[in-house]
């Protein structure tokens with residue numbers, strides 16, 4: 021039989037409270053006065069004072085006129101002693117108040133977030149653990165990393181976002197992400213940098229600034245080769261700079277077609293029948309790239325062809341000549357492409373003009389000779405996509421917001437994903453392993469990457485995981501068009517929202533996605549109640565229950581999410597509030613800081629050599 025043995029828990033009696041309440045302030049007062057006396061001695065050049073711990077308080081109570089008498093070592097006179105003591109106490113009290121206020125504010129914010137996270141309608145710790153917890157991730161090891169199987173650790177299988185309701189939140193290497201937050205919300209600090217640093221395989225990073233590059237480059241150089249292309253030349257001189265040619269590889273019609281699709285995307289936007297004109301521009305660009313590859317034309321020639329249909333007659337001649345020639349090493353020009361190009365080049369003036377307007381816009385990134393040079397590698401120095409993927413390389417693609425040259429960089433992103441997908445299709449479980457991570461920071465400030473909806477919705481299962489980082493839904497709609505923007509949003513496995521969003525419509529959408537909860541309130545009313553036998557009875561209390569439906573999180577709460585807290589939607593799971601860790605609080609922060617300063621100095625100096633990265637310089641075909 022079980023027996024119970026009740027015991028009172030050790031606690032504080034009222035007497036204990038009185039003693040502590042009286043002794044603690046006295047001890048603090050004595051300590052501050054002691055510190056004040058020490059300050060008076062040190063600041064007047066007498067070094068540390070000797071005396072009992074109560075010397076400071078004795079000076080006040082017994083030796084106000086000659087405070088030195090309370091101490092065993094020489095002290096300054098009262099006119100110096102007391103002002104210094106008072107100043108030191110003021111400093112101590114000020115510092116303690118600041119710390120107290122900061123701690124209180126931090127705790128209050130944390131408590132507020134915890135209360136919101138624990139509401140009905142939010143994911144419970146059990147649900148979080150079962151769906152996005154560590155064990156759930158490890159249970160999928162063989163599926164996620166077929167080459168590692170059971171040996172895989174959590175860092176091989178996914179990424180730790182932070183903690184929600186006391187549970188570590190991990191998502192896998194196949195979960196695509198759309199991360200939304202206004203400028204300065206902490207997308208870089210809390211997600212992008214760490215995601216790049218922790219990626220288990222090759223990484224492609226897009227950005228409009230060299231911030232992520234400076235922080236992560238050196239650490240990534242310890243994993244594999246590092247390359248950077250800055251369309252604006254902002255990192256020219258660094259040994260990591262690579263060049264990539266949009267022409268090499270275009271003898272294969274499929275490559276030319278894939279690149280033309282990226283280049284032509286949105287090139288006719290704002291024009292009536294834009295998809296018709298864009299379709300024709302794409303056909304022409306495809307043919308020009310194909311001709312350039314077969315005719316061994318330079319990037320300058322390709323650009324000249326893009327300037328007018330008359331200039332493009334040279335490209336047409338190349339295609340026609342090749343079509344009439346025997347195949348070279350079993351390869352030949354795509355039959356019929358010359359005819360398609362001829363239709364435009366020899367077509368009527370209005371048709372030709374409209375098509376060429378799109379062609380010119382699509383290749384406008386090449387207008388500057390400087391930029392063309394960055395896409396014109398020396399012989400044998402072209403960026404090698406399969407080598408980059410195999411060696412777990414990291415490639416940074418930098419372009420200013422709205423820089424037309426970003427279309428060329430997007431061609432390279434499309435090339436890398438195409439090659440990775442082909443390799444995946446031939447691999448166990450049709451998965452590219454270790455996975456390729458696309459960290460598409462500031463992606464909406466670039467030209468529209470037309471395949472982004474496909475990457476987000478379908479490529480995760482092939483080992484190509486996309487993290488699309490954007491500032492607002494309006495920015496997405498402007499870049500991809502309303503339908504494609506919605507497709508990107510709807511098909512990502514994880515949607516993360518940071519605080520500071522001010523667009524009311526967006527906030528209402530997020531609140532609607534978070535769902536609703538029933539809130540029950542009890543109201544008590546008092547009154548005279550009738551007794552059982554009808555007489556006047558005692559005053560009675562009655563309760564009424566009111567249930568009303570409220571948003572799980574309202575718009576103001578989503579807007580006011582504190583820095584470092586992300587509202588996360590994961591598949592069908594109820595929303596979570598995830599507390600993340602800034603990259604500058606990682607255990608390797610000191611090293612990262614040093615690396616960052618070294619790279620920033622190198623960028624500033626336009627240095628041609630960097631000690632940071634001599635083992636894996638550039639990834640090129642030699």
Ligand SMILES: Nc1ncnc2c1ncn2[C@@H]1O[C@H](COP(=O)(O)OP(=O)(O)OP(=O)(O)O)[C@@H](O)[C@H]1O
Nearest residue numbers: 201202203204205206207208209210231462491604
């Ligand atoms: N090393 C650091 N230490 C402390 N604060 C930092 C550090 N680096 C950045 N911050 C601050 O963190 C905040 C978030 O910066 P972050 O670069 O993550 O913004 P973002 O969301 O990526 O914005 P954008 O869309 O403009 O790129 C900024 O206020 C920035 O000043």
Ligand SMILES: [Mg+2]
Nearest residue numbers: 207208209461
């Ligand atoms: Mg950023």
